[in-house]
Amino acid sequence: MQRQRKLLLLSLFSSFLVILNGFFQWSIVEIITPFLMFPFWLVLFVFFIVITVLAIVQLFKYKNWKPFVIQAVTIIILFYFPFTQTMLDLDFKMHKSEREEVVDKVVSGKYKYNVPDSPSLIHLPKQYTHLSKGGGDVIAVKTGDSFTILFFTFRGILDSFSGFVYSTNDQKPLKTVFDGDFKEIKKLDKHWYFVGSY
Numbered sequence: 001m002q003r004q005r006k007l008l009l010l011s012l013f014s015s016f017l018v019i020l021n022g023f024f025q026w027s028i029v030e031i032i033t034p035f036l037m038f039p040f041w042l043v044l045f046v047f048f049i050v051i052t053v054l055a056i057v058q059l060f061k062y063k064n065w066k067p068f069v070i071q072a073v074t075i076i077i078l079f080y081f082p083f084t085q086t087m088l089d090l091d092f093k094m095h096k097s098e099r100e101e102v103v104d105k106v107v108s109g110k111y112k113y114n115v116p117d118s119p120s121l122i123h124l125p126k127q128y129t130h131l132s133k134g135g136g137d138v139i140a141v142k143t144g145d146s147f148t149i150l151f152f153t154f155r156g157i158l159d160s161f162s163g164f165v166y167s168t169n170d171q172k173p174l175k176t177v178f179d180g181d182f183k184e185i186k187k188l189d190k191h192w193y194f195v196g197s198y
Contacts (some may be wrong), residue, residue, distance in 0.1 A: 004064045007054055011067035014051040015074035017044060022083035026154055030133050034156055048074075088153060092164060092188060099131050099151055103166045106140050107147055113140070120178075132163070139178050146171070150178050150195070162196040164188070 021028065021044060029037050052075075055067035105111045106122060115121035121137050129136025134155025141148045146169040154162045159181065165173050170191050175182045184196035 004058060004062060004067075007051070007058055007064070007067045008070075010051050011055055011070045014048045015070050018048050018074055019077060022078060022081070023087060026084070026087065026133070029154065088194065091153065092192070092194075095131055096189075096192070098128065099164065099166065102128055102131060102138065102151075103147075103149055103168075106138070106149055107168060134161075141177055148173055148177055153194075159197055162194070162198075165193040165195050166191055167193065 021041075025037075028040070032040060048071075051067070052071040055071045058064040059068040102111070102124060111122050111124070113119055113122055115123055115137065120139050120141055122140055124132060124136045124138060126136075132138050132151040134152050137152070139150040146167070148168075149166045150163045151166075152161055152163040154160075159179065161178075162184075167173060168191065172185060172187070173182070173193055173195060175185070178195075178197070182195050182197050184194070186194045188194055
């Protein structure tokens with residue numbers, strides 16, 4: 001009985017960790033860097049798989065079904081719940097007005113290019129750094145009188161990045177505007193797009 005109770009607690013704990021990772025994986029990447037994500041995921045999912053195997057054993061050996069059901073429900077959630085899209089939608093809605101404040105300051109010239117050797121980068125003041133992942137920088141590209149401004153949601157290695165783009169003329173961003181090759185461009189709202197370069 002003690003063993004069954006222990007497995008139930010481990011099952012709840014492993015499932016909670018896996019679901020938490022689903023919601024916050026991109027924030028975790030920013031904290032521990034993409035290089036350490038693989039070992040982190042390896043430990044997390046090996047732990048989850050071991051608990052799942054033990055839950056299957058207990059199901060057949062002791063007819064203890066609760067840990068197995070918890071693991072099975074977690075697996076279904078992992079495969080069918082859109083964690084990344086949910087967090088992106090939430091991020092966009094929660095911080096839209098703050099990002100538009102930054103856009104106004106860039107367009108008006110209050111925020112100038114301030115990163116040496118990167119003529120299109122602007123490092124945001126401390127109160128706005130949370131609006132662009134990977135260091136609090138935005139890329140602002142001026143074409144004629146129009147600006148295209150990228151707020152990172154993920155800033156990976158080389159050309160791997162994603163983010164929210166504000167286009168002052170509401171034109172869809174060109175595929176190569178930020179030195180990336182966009183695999184995804186999706187309109188979110190007037191002037192706003194989501195882009196991904198992988």
